[in-house]
Amino acid sequence: MELVQMQKSLQDYTKSLFLEGVLDSQFLQLQQLQDESNPDFVSQVVTLFFQDSDRILNDLSLSLDQQVVDFKKVDPHVHQLKGSSSSIGAQRVKNACVVFRTFCEQQNVEGCHRCLQQVKQEYYLVKNRLETLFKLEQQIVASGGVIPAMELGF
Amino acid sequence: MAEVMRSETLNISNNTSSLASPELLHVLAVDDSIVDRKFIERLLRVSSCKVTVVDSATRALQYLGLDGDNNSGGVEDLKINLIMTDYSMPGMTGYELLKKIKESSAFREIPVVIMSSENILPRIDRCLEEGAEDFLLKPVKLADVKRLRDSLLKAEERVFKNMMHKRELEANDIYSQLKRAKI
Numbered sequence: 001m002e003l004v005q006m007q008k009s010l011q012d013y014t015k016s017l018f019l020e021g022v023l024d025s026q027f028l029q030l031q032q033l034q035d036e037s038n039p040d041f042v043s044q045v046v047t048l049f050f051q052d053s054d055r056i057l058n059d060l061s062l063s064l065d066q067q068v069v070d071f072k073k074v075d076p077h078v079h080q081l082k083g084s085s086s087s088i089g090a091q092r093v094k095n096a097c098v099v100f101r102t103f104c105e106q107q108n109v110e111g112c113h114r115c116l117q118q119v120k121q122e123y124y125l126v127k128n129r130l131e132t133l134f135k136l137e138q139q140i141v142a143s144g145g146v147i148p149a150m151e152l153g154f
Numbered sequence: 155m156a157e158v159m160r161s162e163t164l165n166i167s168n169n170t171s172s173l174a175s176p177e178l179l180h181v182l183a184v185d186d187s188i189v190d191r192k193f194i195e196r197l198l199r200v201s202s203c204k205v206t207v208v209d210s211a212t213r214a215l216q217y218l219g220l221d222g223d224n225n226s227g228g229v230e231d232l233k234i235n236l237i238m239t240d241y242s243m244p245g246m247t248g249y250e251l252l253k254k255i256k257e258s259s260a261f262r263e264i265p266v267v268i269m270s271s272e273n274i275l276p277r278i279d280r281c282l283e284e285g286a287e288d289f290l291l292k293p294v295k296l297a298d299v300k301r302l303r304d305s306l307l308k309a310e311e312r313v314f315k316n317m318m319h320k321r322e323l324e325a326n327d328i329y330s331q332l333k334r335a336k337i
Contacts, residue, residue, distance in 0.1 A: 026293050029293070029295065029296065030193075032296065033193075033196045033197065033200055033296070038196070041196060044192065045189060045192050045193060045196075048188050048189050048192055049189050051188075052187075052188055052189055076244070079242065079271075080187060082271065083187055083189075083190065083271050083292065084187055084188075084189040084190065086271060086292065086293055087187070087189050087190050087193050087292065087293045088189065
């Protein structure tokens with residue numbers, strides 16, 4: 001595939017993620033912080049997010065599977081995930097966490113289980129999308145091109 | 155009749171600024187989230203700040219040398235120009251850290267900024283009342299950091315200007331004495 005085509009594909013793909021609400025403007029902030037001196041900043045932060053989230057989701061599953069659910073343990077985890085997803089611009093994960101917390105407040109176990117499924121779904125979606133995005137970027141760089149700056153015309 | 159002359163050495167050249175180095179603010183950032191630590195560190199570096207990041211309020215106190223039992227704590231020659239801390243942290247919260255810093259004679263003058271993902275007015279009020287310089291909603295923006303840095307640099311500049319003015323007055327005073335002694 002031609003370099004110009006690859007760059008256009010990347011732009012279109014990124015744009016679709018914003019339009020679908022998978023990513024929000026915070027992701028653009030991350031991209032702004034990347035430059036020649038720190039060319040991998042975005043993928044580094046996102047990788048940390050994946051590692052951290054995997055851990056949190058695991059802890060959440062364990063906590064909710066207990067005979068007696070300790071909401072004092074569950075809520076801080078959700079709060080953490082809400083925070084980190086917000087920091088990278090993973091809007092739908094963040095929103096799912098907000099809903100999750102209301103069910104924690106109500107100490108609604110069934111509701112929390114449903115929320116956990118929803119959070120997991122959104123998380124795997126954004127993970128999948130971002131991994132695709134990074135692959136597209138790598139292909140462009142490997143072909144000797146530069147990653148085009150995000151145009152905010154939509 | 156000879157006047158007694160003060161032998162003041164006007165040492166204008168020594169570094170009387172509290173900046174870690176010319177134009178470089180040294181910021182201590184405290185956050186328990188690994189993602190946020192990476193993010194704030196980059197925000198600060200991009201804003202030309204020297205950064206030290208720790209993952210808890212306890213570690214922040216250790217770094218400042220305030221974790222000892224004696225109240226006279228404080229690491230010698232540690233130049234911190236700003237402390238930015240997350241509010242909600244396990245163990246000691248950012249609010250409790252703020253209080254400890256304001257209680258210490260060595261560090262109470264250092265501006266402390268609280269960061270939080272939750273826009274809770276009583277929380278904000280409580281922090282400001284306790285002496286927080288500012289309260290930032292997460293995720294923190296590059297514009298927030300730039301604004302903070304600019305206002306701190308302006309404050310440093312004012313301190314420096316006041317000191318220079320004072321030196322000028324002292325210099326004029328000595329000059330007058332010299333004139334009177336007809337030297």
